[in-house]
Amino acid sequence: MGMSQAYGVRDNDEESIATIHWALDLGVTLLDTANVYANGVNEELVGRAIAGRRDEVVLATKFGIVWTDGAMGARGDAEYVKKSCDESLRRLGVDHIDLYYQHRVDPDTPIEETWGALASLVEAGKIRYAGISEASAATIRAAHAVHPVTALQSEWSLWTRGIEGEILDTCRELGIGVVPFSPLGRGFLTGAVKSMADLPEDDMRRGLPRFAEGNFERNMAIVDALRKLAEEKGVTAGQLALAWVQAQGEDVVPIPGTKRRKYLEENVAAASLELTADDLAAIAAAAPADAIAGERYPERLARAAGK
Structure with a gap:
């Protein structure tokens, strides 16, 4: 997402493609995008990057977020699901999507309709597996009853712990993988952002409560x-935070985002960082779940989360 929107001025696409290629060279196999990222531009970018290397990639994209008058909403009717899939396939330049997520749950469409449409896309060979994002335990169960939910993608990091408990327990009961987005707290946990002056004027984080003055x-x-x-272990704060997410279970596959090869290399190295029980306890003490100041989102972005 960050290559095309949200985190400051859009980068040079050739640099972004080079970063994706370097990720593949380093052994990264899962690439995650969405139809809503810069209105399809990010899918087109990913499509260009994987041309000729499709067999190296587990390709994930999403449908379901719609914007109305600056507020985030959701859509999940069958017609929209099928149309969105065809559009994503075209932009990505592929004949199938490996993992297709419902990006947000539409409160006005029965989950059975949305997941019935996803099941038909699997049957048609357009997608291989279906996932859901930012969903409640009850919604996950209802979707899974229609068609197997392969993965839940939700925010999870040292400063966002909301899926711990009922949601995570439900996924593990049903055999659903967990894909944490923003595992570095939208970059905050890396320590790279030392003040609001470090953020571009058009950076979305300027509008997030946790980046507000005081918080x-x-x-x-x-x-x-x-x-x-982190200094005691000879790693960066970001690597330690990312390793913490990775250490939460073999069913956990975090997806940190970056626009720079330097940070990509740091993230990849974090995957091999082993944390002891003492390390995990020290991290928990340094970043207790109830110590984070501010909500995840302002109201206009929060309405469609966690349905």
Whole structure:
């Protein structure tokens, strides 16, 4: 997403493609995009990047987020699901999508209709597996009763712990993989953002409560504590935070995003960082779940989350 929108000025596409190619060279196999990222531009970018290398990639994309008057909503009717899939296939330049997510749950469409449409896409060979994003335990169960849910993609990191408990337990009961997005707290846990001045004027994070004055300073204290632990292990705070997510289970596959090859290499290296029980306890003490200041989203973005 960050290559095409949300985190400042859109980068040079050739640099973004080079970063994706380097990821594949380093052994990264899962690439994740969505139809809503820059109105399809990101899917086109990913399609260009994987041309000639399709067999190296587990390709994931999404449908379901719609914007109305600046507020985020959701759509999940069968006609829209099938049309969105065809459009994504065209933009990506592929004949099938490996993992197709319902990006947000439409409160006005029965989940049975949405997942019936996804089942028909599997039957047609247009997608291989279906996933869901930011869904409640009850919704996950209802979807899974129609067609197997392969993966849940939800925000999960040291500063976003909402899926722990009922949602995570439901996924593990049903054999559903967990794909945490923003495992680095939208970059905050890396320590790279030391003040709001470090963010471009058009960066979406300027509108997020956790980056607001007062909350920012309280949350930075947690990053400082993580940095001290990371220095003891000879790694970065971001690597430690990412390794913590990875250590939550073999069914957990975090998807950190980056626009730069340097940070890509750091993220890949974090996958081989082993944390002991003592390490995990120290990290938990440095970043307790109830210490994070501010909500995840402002109201206009929160309405469609967690249905």
